[in-house]
Amino acid sequence: MGKYLNLIGLAYRARKVSLGEDSILQDIRSRKATLVLIANDASGNTRKRLTDKCNSYDIPYRIVGSRQELSHALGKEDRVAVSVKDEGFAKKLMQLIND
Template sequence: MNEKILQLLGIARRAGRLSLGNDAVIESLRKRSAKLVLLAKDLSRRTSGGVRFAADKEGIAVQVLPSTMDEISMALGKRTGVVAVNDAGFASKLLTLCTAETAGTEE
Protein backbone atom coordinates (compact mmCIF):
# COMPACT_ATOMS: atom_id res chain seq x y z
CA MET A 1 0.00 0.00 0.00
CA ASN A 2 2.85 2.36 0.85
CA GLU A 3 4.16 1.86 -2.69
CA LYS A 4 0.79 2.96 -4.15
CA ILE A 5 0.91 6.14 -2.08
CA LEU A 6 4.43 6.96 -3.26
CA GLN A 7 3.54 6.21 -6.90
CA LEU A 8 0.51 8.51 -6.73
CA LEU A 9 2.65 11.23 -5.16
CA GLY A 10 5.10 10.87 -8.05
CA ILE A 11 2.28 11.24 -10.58
CA ALA A 12 0.94 14.30 -8.75
CA ARG A 13 4.44 15.81 -8.74
CA ARG A 14 4.81 15.32 -12.48
CA ALA A 15 1.35 16.86 -12.95
CA GLY A 16 2.48 19.94 -10.99
CA ARG A 17 -0.11 19.44 -8.24
CA LEU A 18 2.24 19.38 -5.23
CA SER A 19 4.00 21.97 -3.10
CA LEU A 20 7.17 20.55 -1.57
CA GLY A 21 8.96 21.75 1.55
CA ASN A 22 7.93 23.67 4.63
CA ASP A 23 7.90 27.17 3.13
CA ALA A 24 6.09 26.15 -0.07
CA VAL A 25 3.46 24.24 1.93
CA ILE A 26 2.85 27.16 4.29
CA GLU A 27 2.49 29.47 1.27
CA SER A 28 0.09 27.03 -0.39
CA LEU A 29 -1.99 26.94 2.81
CA ARG A 30 -2.09 30.75 2.98
CA LYS A 31 -3.23 30.95 -0.64
CA ARG A 32 -5.87 28.31 0.12
CA SER A 33 -4.72 26.12 -2.77
CA ALA A 34 -3.73 23.16 -0.56
CA LYS A 35 -6.36 20.43 -0.23
CA LEU A 36 -4.32 18.04 1.94
CA VAL A 37 -1.00 18.19 3.80
CA LEU A 38 1.14 15.07 4.06
CA LEU A 39 3.98 14.62 6.57
CA ALA A 40 6.77 12.05 6.66
CA LYS A 41 6.64 9.74 9.65
CA ASP A 42 10.17 10.79 10.69
CA LEU A 43 9.58 14.55 10.36
CA SER A 44 10.85 16.62 13.28
CA ARG A 45 8.34 17.56 15.96
CA ARG A 46 9.11 21.26 15.48
CA THR A 47 8.47 21.27 11.73
CA SER A 48 5.42 19.07 12.12
CA GLY A 49 3.96 21.39 14.76
CA GLY A 50 4.36 24.49 12.61
CA VAL A 51 2.75 22.90 9.58
CA ARG A 52 -0.08 21.41 11.64
CA PHE A 53 -0.79 24.83 13.19
CA ALA A 54 -0.96 26.50 9.75
CA ALA A 55 -3.16 23.72 8.35
CA ASP A 56 -5.53 23.81 11.33
CA LYS A 57 -5.82 27.57 10.93
CA GLU A 58 -6.95 27.07 7.31
CA GLY A 59 -9.07 23.99 8.02
CA ILE A 60 -6.97 21.64 5.86
CA ALA A 61 -6.52 17.96 6.77
CA VAL A 62 -3.07 16.73 7.78
CA GLN A 63 -2.06 13.10 7.32
CA VAL A 64 1.14 11.39 8.47
CA LEU A 65 2.43 9.09 5.75
CA PRO A 66 3.74 5.61 6.54
CA SER A 67 6.91 6.67 4.68
CA THR A 68 10.18 8.23 5.78
CA MET A 69 11.66 11.38 4.28
CA ASP A 70 14.11 9.23 2.31
CA GLU A 71 11.31 7.16 0.77
CA ILE A 72 9.35 10.28 -0.16
CA SER A 73 12.49 11.85 -1.61
CA MET A 74 13.08 8.83 -3.84
CA ALA A 75 9.51 9.03 -5.16
CA LEU A 76 9.52 12.79 -5.75
CA GLY A 77 13.11 13.55 -6.68
CA LYS A 78 13.47 16.18 -3.94
CA ARG A 79 14.30 15.73 -0.27
CA THR A 80 11.27 16.79 1.71
CA GLY A 81 9.13 15.65 4.60
CA VAL A 82 6.25 18.07 4.03
CA VAL A 83 3.99 17.94 0.98
CA ALA A 84 0.85 19.89 0.13
CA VAL A 85 -1.51 18.34 -2.42
CA ASN A 86 -3.08 21.15 -4.45
CA ASP A 87 -5.63 19.07 -6.35
CA ALA A 88 -8.89 17.76 -4.89
CA GLY A 89 -8.81 14.50 -6.86
CA PHE A 90 -5.27 13.57 -5.84
CA ALA A 91 -5.98 14.66 -2.26
CA SER A 92 -9.07 12.46 -2.03
CA LYS A 93 -7.33 9.37 -3.40
CA LEU A 94 -4.24 9.88 -1.21
CA LEU A 95 -6.39 10.32 1.89
CA THR A 96 -8.25 7.10 1.04
CA LEU A 97 -4.96 5.21 0.57
CA CYS A 98 -3.50 6.61 3.80
CA THR A 99 -6.63 5.69 5.75
CA ALA A 100 -6.54 2.16 4.32
CA GLU A 101 -2.83 1.91 5.23
CA THR A 102 -3.44 2.82 8.87
CA ALA A 103 -6.42 0.43 9.01
CA GLY A 104 -4.21 -2.31 7.55
CA THR A 105 -6.47 -3.05 4.60
CA GLU A 106 -5.80 -3.27 0.90
CA GLU A 107 -7.86 -1.41 -1.67
Protein backbone atom coordinates in the same frame (compact mmCIF):
# COMPACT_ATOMS: atom_id res chain seq x y z
CA MET B 1 1.76 1.33 2.51
CA GLY B 2 3.50 2.12 -0.77
CA LYS B 3 0.59 2.71 -3.18
CA TYR B 4 0.13 6.35 -2.22
CA LEU B 5 3.83 6.98 -2.99
CA ASN B 6 3.29 6.25 -6.70
CA LEU B 7 0.41 8.71 -6.73
CA ILE B 8 2.52 11.41 -5.04
CA GLY B 9 5.13 10.95 -7.77
CA LEU B 10 2.41 11.27 -10.41
CA ALA B 11 0.95 14.39 -8.78
CA TYR B 12 4.43 15.90 -8.61
CA ARG B 13 5.04 15.26 -12.32
CA ALA B 14 1.62 16.80 -13.04
CA ARG B 15 2.77 19.90 -11.10
CA LYS B 16 -0.02 19.52 -8.55
CA VAL B 17 2.17 19.57 -5.45
CA SER B 18 4.38 22.10 -3.65
CA LEU B 19 7.60 21.23 -1.88
CA GLY B 20 9.46 23.17 0.78
CA GLU B 21 8.04 24.43 4.03
CA ASP B 22 7.60 28.05 2.90
CA SER B 23 5.69 27.09 -0.25
CA ILE B 24 3.53 24.66 1.72
CA LEU B 25 2.68 27.28 4.37
CA GLN B 26 1.81 29.73 1.60
CA ASP B 27 -0.46 27.12 -0.05
CA ILE B 28 -2.22 26.57 3.27
CA ARG B 29 -2.70 30.30 3.89
CA SER B 30 -4.06 30.88 0.38
CA ARG B 31 -6.16 27.70 0.71
CA LYS B 32 -4.57 26.21 -2.41
CA ALA B 33 -3.52 23.14 -0.44
CA THR B 34 -6.15 20.38 -0.41
CA LEU B 35 -3.98 17.96 1.60
CA VAL B 36 -0.61 18.17 3.34
CA LEU B 37 1.55 15.07 3.77
CA ILE B 38 4.26 15.14 6.44
CA ALA B 39 6.98 12.51 6.86
CA ASN B 40 6.85 10.67 10.18
CA ASP B 41 10.48 11.60 10.82
CA ALA B 42 10.11 15.33 10.13
CA SER B 43 11.52 17.50 12.92
CA GLY B 44 9.17 18.35 15.78
CA ASN B 45 9.21 22.04 14.87
CA THR B 46 8.37 21.44 11.23
CA ARG B 47 5.62 18.98 12.11
CA LYS B 48 4.11 21.34 14.69
CA ARG B 49 4.26 24.38 12.38
CA LEU B 50 2.58 22.53 9.52
CA THR B 51 -0.06 20.73 11.60
CA ASP B 52 -0.97 23.91 13.54
CA LYS B 53 -1.35 25.85 10.28
CA CYS B 54 -3.42 23.04 8.73
CA ASN B 55 -5.66 22.95 11.79
CA SER B 56 -6.23 26.70 11.85
CA TYR B 57 -7.09 26.77 8.11
CA ASP B 58 -9.03 23.49 8.27
CA ILE B 59 -6.80 21.74 5.71
CA PRO B 60 -6.50 17.95 6.10
CA TYR B 61 -3.05 16.51 6.73
CA ARG B 62 -1.61 13.04 7.17
CA ILE B 63 1.57 11.81 8.77
CA VAL B 64 2.98 9.30 6.27
CA GLY B 65 6.14 7.21 5.80
CA SER B 66 9.72 8.33 6.24
CA ARG B 67 11.42 11.30 4.58
CA GLN B 68 13.40 8.77 2.54
CA GLU B 69 10.20 7.21 1.11
CA LEU B 70 8.70 10.63 0.38
CA SER B 71 11.90 11.93 -1.23
CA HIS B 72 12.24 8.79 -3.34
CA ALA B 73 8.63 9.05 -4.58
CA LEU B 74 9.30 12.64 -5.67
CA GLY B 75 12.73 11.93 -7.11
CA LYS B 76 14.10 14.69 -4.85
CA GLU B 77 16.51 14.80 -1.94
CA ASP B 78 15.48 15.10 1.69
CA ARG B 79 11.80 16.12 1.44
CA VAL B 80 9.78 15.98 4.65
CA ALA B 81 6.47 17.45 3.51
CA VAL B 82 4.31 17.93 0.44
CA SER B 83 1.24 20.03 -0.19
CA VAL B 84 -1.21 18.61 -2.73
CA LYS B 85 -3.04 21.30 -4.68
CA ASP B 86 -5.55 19.14 -6.53
CA GLU B 87 -8.82 17.89 -5.05
CA GLY B 88 -8.79 14.66 -7.10
CA PHE B 89 -5.26 13.70 -6.09
CA ALA B 90 -5.98 14.65 -2.46
CA LYS B 91 -9.11 12.45 -2.26
CA LYS B 92 -7.36 9.45 -3.83
CA LEU B 93 -4.29 9.88 -1.61
CA MET B 94 -6.41 10.00 1.55
CA GLN B 95 -8.22 6.89 0.40
CA LEU B 96 -4.94 5.02 -0.20
CA ILE B 97 -3.37 6.23 3.07
CA ASN B 98 -6.43 5.38 5.15
CA ASP B 99 -6.78 1.85 3.71
